[in-house]
Amino acid sequence: MTVQAPRGTQDLLPGTTEKWQFVERKITDLCRRFNYQEIRTPIFEHTELFQRGVGDTTDIVQREMYTFTDRGDRSITLRPEGTASVVRAFVQNKLYGSPTQPTKLYYFGPMFRYERPQQGRMRQFVQFGVEALGSKDPAIDAEIMSLAMSVYQELGLKSLKLVINSLGDTESRNNHREALINHFEPHKEELCADCQVRLTKNPLRVLDCKKDREHPAMATAPSILEYLNEESGEYFQKVQNYLDHMGIPYEVDKNLVRGLDYYNHTAFEIMSDADGFGAITTLCGGGRYNGLVEDLGGPETPGIGFALSVERLLMALDAEAVALNENSGVDxxxxxxxxxxxxxxxxxxxxxxxxxxxxxxxxxxxxxxxxxxxxxxxxxxxxxxxxxxxxxxxxxxxxxxxxxxxxxxxxxxxxxxxxxxxxxxxxxxx
CATH class of the missing domain: 3.40.50.800 (Anticodon-binding domain)
Known part of the structure; x- marks a missing residue:
């Protein structure tokens, strides 16, 4: 019997790895110019980290994590995303005590999610991510988005679209939460089983459901933008002003919520408009997560970041027929x-x-x-x-x-x- 790689994983062979190395070098140089430093965290963490950091109501925690009990009877999980691990390291190593703030970090590494493998979506995938911890200035939100856009633009992609939204502060979210429950309650029995549970636990996640996205109630759901208090509205407007000053085009999408529980205020995605790229057009996603550091035992520290799949980045480069200048020859x-x-x-x-x-x-x-x-x-x-x-x-x-x-x-x-x-x-x- 021939042993093959597990489903949802892949071998990167010579001829392909050179493309990965080229992309990683370009991104690393870009992070250097933006003054972000590399951090490397363990591939596995205590399961509680992701339950607390990512959220019990998310698809990741409920059904996608690779979790096992080790020989010490501890529940361990292969990391499904990078932010929770970076924030854990930030708290554990007291990086908040550095006189140079915000703490600006980037990482590369394999992540693991048990989901149906398809083009651009693997069970083991490589993620590049950036986190900026310690600043509540909306200018850092704009910087994070400009860095994400620069990754794709400097590698030669043209068919890009930046989509942004605000999830507001706690007060704004609570008001919006109540409005969502009132809106979807009459249609509860028409929603999928997951959304019926989400409606009471985290109704914002209903808007992110892939099964019910075509339900008529989705189109008429109340927008978070209608419930932003004055402070949240002003914050979101400042973020847009900074993007305008940098000449970065964007669209405001009131239904953009992101799939993780820790997001608040700014949320964004970068999408590919390239022909033939596929049904899943999202290349990158991120946002602000004020409160996550405190949830993981640290002091009050605002944060914002993004993550992208290197596999999907390479797919986008193929879709736009971008030739990488990787040096694979021998002198x-x-x-x-x-x-x-x-x-x-x-x-x-x-x-x-x-x-x-x-x-x-x-x-x-x-x-x-x-x-x-x-x-x-x-x-x-x-x-x-x-x-x-x-x-x-x-x-x-x-x-x-x-x-x-x-x-x-x-x-x-x-x-x-x-x-x-x-x-x-x-x-x-x-």
């Missing part, structure tokens, strides 16, 4: 003939690698023609040939694979020669 390839030449080739290959040159060699004892074929397949820039004659003369033959020119180079000068040649190629844009 040099060493061809050697004869036992003594092979020994010297091993030494020289090691020296070249220590000098920072990307190089490979034959390890199959193939003939000269076969070794050159391998060099062609690797798209190398230079082939270094070392045989018995070259070895007697303490030199190698270096062939430029683009021009076909061949140069004899002394063994003691090979490192310097190749470094200079490769630097010249970079300056020429090769």
């Amino acid at each position: 040099c390839y060493f061809v050697s003939l004869g036992d003594k030449a092979q020994e010297e080739a091993v030494r020289l290959t090691y020296e070249l690698r220590k000098a920072g040159i990307q190089i490979d060699k034959d390890y199959q004892e193939r003939k000269l023609k076969a070794q050159f074929k391998t060099a062609d397949r690797l798209h190398v820039k230079y082939v270094i040939v070392l045989g018995e004659n070259e070895l007697e003369n303490n030199q190698v033959s270096v062939k430029d694979m683009e021009s076909g020119e061949q140069q004899e180079v002394a063994l003691c000068e090979l490192v310097t020669y190749l470094i200079k040649a490769l630097q010249g190629d970079k300056q020429d844009g090769k």
